[in-house]
Amino acid sequence: MWMSTFSRVALPALQRSTSAMARPALRACSRPGLQTAGQVSSRLTSVQLRGQQTLGSASLPLARHSVRHARALDEERMMEVEWEDGGQSLYPFTWLRDNCQCPLCTLESAQARKLLMADLDIHTGVDTVEVINDNKVSIVWPNQHTSVFDAEWLKKRCFSPAARQAMQEELFLNKRYYWDSKLRIPTADYQEVLCDDKAALAWLLALRRVGIVYLKGAPAEQGQVAKLAERIGYLRLTFYGHTWQVQDKYMANNVAYTSGRLSLHTDYPALHFAPGVQFLHCIKQAVEGGESEVVDGFHMAEQLQREDPEAFRTLSSLRVDFTDTGVDYCDFMLQSKKCIIDVDAEGRVERINYNNATRESLLDCPLHQVQPFYKALKAYVDIMNRPENVVTYRMEPGDLVTFDNWRLLHGRRSYISRPDMLRHLEGAYLDWDEVMSRLRILRSSVQEKV
Numbered sequence: 001m002w003m004s005t006f007s008r009v010a011l012p013a014l015q016r017s018t019s020a021m022a023r024p025a026l027r028a029c030s031r032p033g034l035q036t037a038g039q040v041s042s043r044l045t046s047v048q049l050r051g052q053q054t055l056g057s058a059s060l061p062l063a064r065h066s067v068r069h070a071r072a073l074d075e076e077r078m079m080e081v082e083w084e085d086g087g088q089s090l091y092p093f094t095w096l097r098d099n100c101q102c103p104l105c106t107l108e109s110a111q112a113r114k115l116l117m118a119d120l121d122i123h124t125g126v127d128t129v130e131v132i133n134d135n136k137v138s139i140v141w142p143n144q145h146t147s148v149f150d151a152e153w154l155k156k157r158c159f160s161p162a163a164r165q166a167m168q169e170e171l172f173l174n175k176r177y178y179w180d181s182k183l184r185i186p187t188a189d190y191q192e193v194l195c196d197d198k199a200a201l202a203w204l205l206a207l208r209r210v211g212i213v214y215l216k217g218a219p220a221e222q223g224q225v226a227k228l229a230e231r232i233g234y235l236r237l238t239f240y241g242h243t244w245q246v247q248d249k250y251m252a253n254n255v256a257y258t259s260g261r262l263s264l265h266t267d268y269p270a271l272h273f274a275p276g277v278q279f280l281h282c283i284k285q286a287v288e289g290g291e292s293e294v295v296d297g298f299h300m301a302e303q304l305q306r307e308d309p310e311a312f313r314t315l316s317s318l319r320v321d322f323t324d325t326g327v328d329y330c331d332f333m334l335q336s337k338k339c340i341i342d343v344d345a346e347g348r349v350e351r352i353n354y355n356n357a358t359r360e361s362l363l364d365c366p367l368h369q370v371q372p373f374y375k376a377l378k379a380y381v382d383i384m385n386r387p388e389n390v391v392t393y394r395m396e397p398g399d400l401v402t403f404d405n406w407r408l409l410h411g412r413r414s415y416i417s418r419p420d421m422l423r424h425l426e427g428a429y430l431d432w433d434e435v436m437s438r439l440r441i442l443r444s445s446v447q448e449k450v
């Protein structure tokens with residue numbers, strides 16, 4: 001059942017353009033300890049379905065659009081295009097001149113603009129506008145420079161709110177599937193993801209939409225997280241090295257390198273630009289304990305906003321100091337200031353920054369804000385810790401978990417450390433820019449092969 005749930009979340013982009021071959025790559029994990037499929041709540045399903053409609057309409061290959069008519073509206077300084085399907089689009093003259101696709105104005109080999117802002121007349125008029133053969137629109141400017149625009153190119157750049165929203169969704173996949181403890185973590189085969197483009201695309205779509213994907217079948221030896229990062233591009237180097245070994249270490253330079261419990265946290269808020277994606281690969285598991293825990297930080301923030309708006313306002317406006325000092329890849333002395341809940345200009349949550357271990361004792365706020373801050377943080381953490389919100393799983397050697405470190409908070413139960421049976425995970429970070437870049441490339445190549 002998870003598979004069908006997963007298909008609705010992550011695969012609409014493929015459904016009409018590819019076969020169902022991508023689907024077997026992600027399947028329900030049947031290991032004991034994971035939630036059963038029947039527990040997926042109906043509320044989550046409705047969220048998914050809303051997401052699906054948008055993703056589906058935004059990501060399907062564009063139908064061929066034909067221009068019926070194009071004309072200059074000189075007073076408004078815009079070109080109006082009337083489409084064969086009856087719709088209309090408006091394009092400002094300045095924008096059209098700025099984006100002329102001719103070889104003088106665009107370096108085709110780099111798909112980059114050559115035209116300098118200094119040479120752009122932002123008050124330009126036009127001489128003529130006409131539809132020419134092969135469904136293109138030609139504009140002759142007052143200095144007789146000619147621009148030719150392809151109908152599809154124009155359609156994609158339509159300024160209507162609906163078109164802009166669909167395009168932004170196709171580019172950034174910002175619609176997320178929120179979940180709670182009933183989540184069945186989407187699971188894929190490690191080797192398939194490495195060698196099959198459809199499997200890799202399905203993996204990255206789920207990583208974006210759901211925030212966590214489990215890969216099974218990796219060799220239980222070091223080097224796999226780096227190999228997986230190469231599938232995308234490159235990994236993110238930090239002060240803990242290219243990859244890092246999570247083990248019980250003497251004189252640990254990080255609380256992760258002990259056998260103690262780790263409360264729910266995001267990694268590395270001490271960096272102003274925290275890593276976007278985290279890979280963790282289990283090489284050896286503890287004999288007892290060491291279970292992993294995750295919560296959907298965006299979903300928890302939404303709950304906080306509903307239950308305690310004042311707490312949400314505090315956590316999304318007060319910048320908290322984080323610190324991390326030590327020696328690993330080299331010596332480091334980090335300081336950062338971050339809101340625990342980052343929201344974008346529209347007020348949507350875009351990143352969680354919270355690690356209680358590296359939260360500075362120095363608190364840069366007026367005295368009267370100290371107690372409200374603790375109250376707000378406690379309210380958020382209490383929501384996260386509710387059993388109905390936490391997904392618990394136990395990694396076995398060869399399992400590799402990939403998750404959104406800007407969204408999920410993860411933790412670990414304490415474990416019994418024995419010298420002859422050392423728990424060992426290898427981790428690596430990547431950034432969302434590189435991951436989304438690979439996702440877009442895979443999406444184009446998979447769609448092209450249809």
Ligand SMILES: [Zn+2]
Binds near residue numbers: 100101104105
């Ligand atoms: Zn030009």
